[in-house]
Amino acid sequence: MASSSEYLSLREIGRRLNIPPSSVAYYKDRFSQFIPQQGGSGRRIRYPADAIPVFKEIRHMFNNNYSAEQVERDLARKFSPVCDLPHGQAEPQSVAELAGVVEKLSGLLDTQALFRAEIDSLRGELSTLKEEKERIEARYRDEIARLESEVEALRAERAAMFEEIWERIDRSADAGAKRSARPGAGFMQRPLVVTNDKGEYLGVAGKHGHFSLQEFVRIVRGNAGDSQRQVAMRWTAAGKDGYVLTLTTKDPAGQGHEHAIELQETVTPSGNRVVRIAKLTIDGNPVPDPFLMVLFRKIRDGFDV
Structure with a gap:
């Protein structure tokens, strides 16, 4: 007062x-x-x-x-x-x-x-609000970066888990079927190629090396894990240096197809040992060679070129 x-x-x-x-x-x-x-x-x-x-x-x-x-x-x-x-x-x-x-x-x-x-x-007051806004934005940027890192780690863990499951399924199938066979590591890691109508060998090379049969199998398994389709893989020996990879797919309604890919190990004129896709059949019907070129272009587009 x-x-x-x-x-x-x-x-x-x-x-x-x-x-x-x-x-x-x-x-x-x-x-x-x-x-x-x-x-x-x-x-x-x-x-x-x-x-x-x-x-x-x-x-x-x-x-x-x-x-x-x-x-x-x-x-x-x-x-x-x-x-x-x-x-x-x-x-x-x-x-x-x-x-x-x-x-x-x-x-x-x-x-x-x-x-x-x-x-x-x-x-x-405005200066204080701006400082608080910058602190909040910085905190959320750090949080987003942390979450992105966790997501990447979970994706890698998921991919490794699927790979391990498929490996166990393959080993179990090999042990339970006398007529079934699985290629060795050397065969799986060789460059995967096709030949054109001139007999030239066409392959795919990316940042981390050539596109191999092992990379092809990994993509198939990854797509199976990301979709609702069921995919079964079976290996069968075909001659001295070849194998047939049979992929059986089924959708949730039970409809599906069977793809048989015949693979042969060979040596190119330049002396490189490769695995060639010799033939592809879908539900027992041979696929024309030009279709193999289309398939290989799609593989090339999805690889890290």
């Missing part, structure tokens, strides 16, 4: 009444005839404790949606207009005009200071 002999700045009055600086400045300019002040000029203008109830009443009426004219009428009923000169004494016109100009100028400076203080406060 301010004492009757205490004089306050406009900013201090706003702080005590919890009124924004811009509102305090507006009240002071709009209802100056009801607000007492004591000496000083510009930012040094001071207001006696009697001014606090006036500001408080103005704030209360505006909070209750009074118009400025209604506020002025109520102030006239509750507070006497301020008179700075003794009763009956009038200021000379020129002095009064000069005093009015000085008062308005000082009021503008005071209002400007209040606005600047409010702007500085808003700038500080």
